[in-house]
Amino acid sequence: MDGETFNAWRLTALTPLPAWALALLGLAALASIALAWRGLAGEPRRARKAALVALRAVAAALALALLAEPALELLQTARVRNRFAVLVDASRSMAFPLEPGGPSRAAAAGAFLREHRAELERLADRVDLEWYGFGGEVAPADPAQAVRGLEPAAGRTDLLGALEAVTSGAGASSRRLAGALVVSDGADNAALADGLSGATRARLRALGVPVSAVAVGRSAPRDLAVERVAVDDFAFVRNTVTVEATLRARGLEAQDVRVVLRREGAVVAQATVRLEPGKERYSVPLSFAPDQTGTFVFTVAAPVLPGEAVTENNQRSFVLRVIRDRVRVLMVAGRPSWDVRFLRGLLKQDPNVDLVSFFILRTNADQPGPQEDLSLIPFPVAEIFGEQLRTFDAVLFVDFAYGPYRGLEIDRYLPNLRDYVRGGGALAMVGGEQSFGDGRYGQTPLAEVLPVAPLDGTSEAEGEFRPRLTAEGKRHPVTALAPGEAPNEAAWAGLPPVTAVNLTRALPPGAGASVLLEAPAVSVGGRAAPLVAVREVGQGRTLAVATDATWRWGFLAAEGGQGNRAYLRFWNGALRWLVRDPSLGPLQVEPDAPSVEPGAPVGLTVTARGPDWGPAAGKKVSADLVSEDGRTVAHGEAVAGEDGTARIELVPPGPGAYRVVSRAEGVGDPASAAVAVRGAGPEDADAAPRPELLQAVSEATGGAFSALPGGDLPDLALADPEVVEIGRRKALPIWDRWWTLAGLAAVLTAEWVLRRRWGYW
Incomplete structure (x- = not known):
């Protein structure tokens, strides 16, 4: 070996044969040895048997060596210096005091590193020292700044992410890490927030390096915080809702504290909690009954006590949507039918619907009799269509004709129903033999508000008619059976056909009506007959369903394996649209999140639609951020894109509850939402250090642990350095020597001679 040029060696093979060929040759060699052993089974003398088998094994080994062409490879290698990382926590929790009245954790960490910098730099004889600051992300740090104390500014702590x-x-280095030292308070709020699990332990072991840790802080400072708020996503108006708040108290003496629940500044509930020494968490129920619908920001707040380390976490805000407890629906049916049965069953099963229904069993023409016999219970026409009409959110006429019922005088109240719609009510007329033109509504006051023009005196068209979406129907929420235009069309195309269509005519443009679904096989005035149409009338809305066979979309579809989802979605969407569910309005504003971190902007998505429910492309939209006292504190504008949406970002002036009010050009009613700006982010929510977490990380990776105040620099473990081949290499064949062939020949000759002498051929 050339000791001046090469400093390492290894055995290698120069044969051109593939590995599978060498494996087959090896098996052949073993087979030859086995055959030799079997041929000597009758030999009683063990010495002779062992000698012959040994000679066969040596011959096989020499033959394999010649075929493998072994060589000695001389290498020029060098040991590459590995890295050692010092990670210093730069998150906001490091601004808390190390101990009551003491320096900040960041300052204590800097002092510790300054004191032990010489010991760390002595590692430079073995590894390259690298310094990093970390919070939510990791970045190289100046060692001089690290020993003075990094600025605690990061809004998150992700220790495992930084180590990975x-x-x-x-950065730029790709050399192996030999070890790491973490200087932190351990207040992780990412993967290790809940401690070490099986998955995080596996990720720590996968690092393959020992992680030593110095915990900055041993005990939690004095602090009172609203740790958690548990509440449903929505509540019902005028129904009691309970907010479960969790209060956390550390280092506080026995005393009473008052916890309040505010709705955008107004106190709606309060409770008094008695703090006890040694007890850390308290559950505080706060109950109230919301008195109006909408989306609001609520805030649970506890008082700020003297000497608290953190005051920002004494309150926590959340967004709560308050909806009407039940939609009150009046349903009047002319006769029992499949459509009536299915629609009534759907409404009765909906816990959000308060249904009042009347069935007219017969008309006066069927058989003379008193008026009380015309319905299941006496029909209180004056009360229902008079003083009680405005207590209903929606009125449904299902296969109902107002005319045949002498003594009821329903026609006297049709103007009331028309005015009810114009004043903000909702009316749906569903087809059948007594509806639309068959019911002779064309000359009544209801014709002024219906979304189609009834053709008086006409009868239903009978047959099988497949519905077809119009351009407006492809976009309208009433006919949205599936998200996306193509899936929605496919859903409608897969439904069973209807078997009857009431003949009506679409209203002219400008009437505020839209045909959503039509029957192309039925022609009225040269156009496809309307099947489903909607209309905005004054402050109200109307819906026309010109068939009494929508039940087939539920019953027959379910029988065919499709389920009744389409039927349910159609009628639920229709009812929500009729009663002006805020989520189905033409203008929608949606915050990216119900609450944002301190200092973060409020991102908004504004969606605007025109009178035909198509995207309001090119229209100017705006959004205002309104504080609890009614002041507009931020304003933004944008132009809606081709899909009718626009993005707006508003920067709130500080923590608190804010209402978002959005407006769009050409859309009358504004849209509103609510957003909370948290007073405390993840770093401020809990001021307690977590030395036990850092110790667990060190133990899981084979590192050492220490804690401040009072702790020293732990013994820093290092992984073995890598050996990397560089420079030159040289192969010296050792198979093509005369003595190799001579040895093989001598062994084979010896075996042959012995076999002849001992009588084995």
Whole structure:
């Protein structure tokens, strides 16, 4: 070996044969040895048997060596210096005091590193020292700044993410990491927030390096915080809702504290909690009954006590949507039918619907009799269509004709029903033999508000008619059976056909009506007959369903394996649209999140639609951020894109509850939402250090642990350095020597001679 040029060697094979060929040759060699052993089974003298088998094995080994062409490879190698990372926590929790009245954790960490910098730099004889600051992300740090104390500004702590980034070669370096030292308070709020699990332990072991840790802080400072708020996503108006708040108290003496629940500044509930020494968490129920619908920001707040380390976490805000408890629906049916049965069953099963229904069993023409016999219970026409009409959110006429019922005088109340719609009510007329033109509504006051023009005196068209979406129907929420235009069309195309269509005519443009679904096989005035149409009338809305066979979309579809989802979605969407569910309005504003971190902007998506429910492309939209006292604190504008949406970002002036009010050009009613700006982010929510977490990380990776105040620099473990081949290499064949062939020949000759002498041929 050339000791001046090469400093390492290894055995290698120069044969051109593939590995599978060498394996077959090896098996053949073993077979030859086995055959030799079997041929000597009758030999009683063990010495002779062993000698012959040994000679066969040596011959096989020499033959394989010649075929493998072994060689000695001389290498010029060098040991590459590995890295050692010092990770210093730069998150906001490091601004808390190390101990009551003491320096900040960041300052204590800097002092510790300054004191032990010489010991760390002595590692430079074995590894390259690298310094990093970490919070939510990791970045190289100036060692001089690190020993003075990094600024605690990061809004998150992701210790495991920082270790993985540094181990994989954060920055320009790709050399192996030999070890790491973490200087932190351990207040992780990412993967290790809930401690070490099986998955996080596996990720720590996968680092492959020992992680030593110095915990900055041993005990939690004095603090009172609203740790958690548990509440449903929505509540019903005028129904009691309970907010479960969790209060956390550390280092506080026995005393009473008052916890309040505010709705955008107004106190709606309060409770008094008695703090006890040694007890850390308290559950505080706060109950109230919301008195109006809408989306609001609520805030649970506890008082700020003297000497608290953190005051920002004494309150926590959340967004709560308050909806009407039940939609009150009046349903009047002319006669029992499949459509009536299915629609009534759907409404009765919906816990959000308060259904009042009347069935007219017969008309006066069927058989003379008193008026009380015309319905299941006496029909209180004056009460229902008079003083009680406005207590209903929607009125449904299902296969109902107002005319045949002498003594009821329903026609006297049709103007009331028309005015009810114009004043903000909702009316749906569903087809059948007594509806639309068959019911002679064309000359009544209801014709002024219906979304189609009934053709008086006409009868239903009978047959099988497949519905077809119009351009407006492809976009309208009433006919949205599936998200996306193509899936929605496919859903409608897969439904069973209807078997009857009431003949009506679409209203002219400008009437505020839209045909959503039509029957192309039925022609009225040269156009496809309307099947489903909607209309905005004054402050109200109307819906026309010109068939009494929508039940087939539920019953027959379910029988065919499709389920009744389409039927349910159609009628639920229709009812929500009729009663002006805020989520189905033409203008929608949606915050990216119900609450944002301190200092973060409020991102908004505004969606605007025109009178035909198509995207309001090119229209100017705006959004205002309104504080609890009614002041507009931020304003933004944008232009809606081709899909009718626009993005707006508003920067709130500080923590609190804010209402978002959005407006769009050409859309009358504004849209509103609510957003909470948290007073405390993840770093401020809990001021307690977590030395036990850092100790667990060190133990899981084979590192050492220490804690401040009072702790020293732990013994820093290092992984073995890599050996990397560089420079030259040289192969010296050792198979093509005369003595190799001579040895093989001598062994084979010896075996042959012995076999002849001992009588084996």
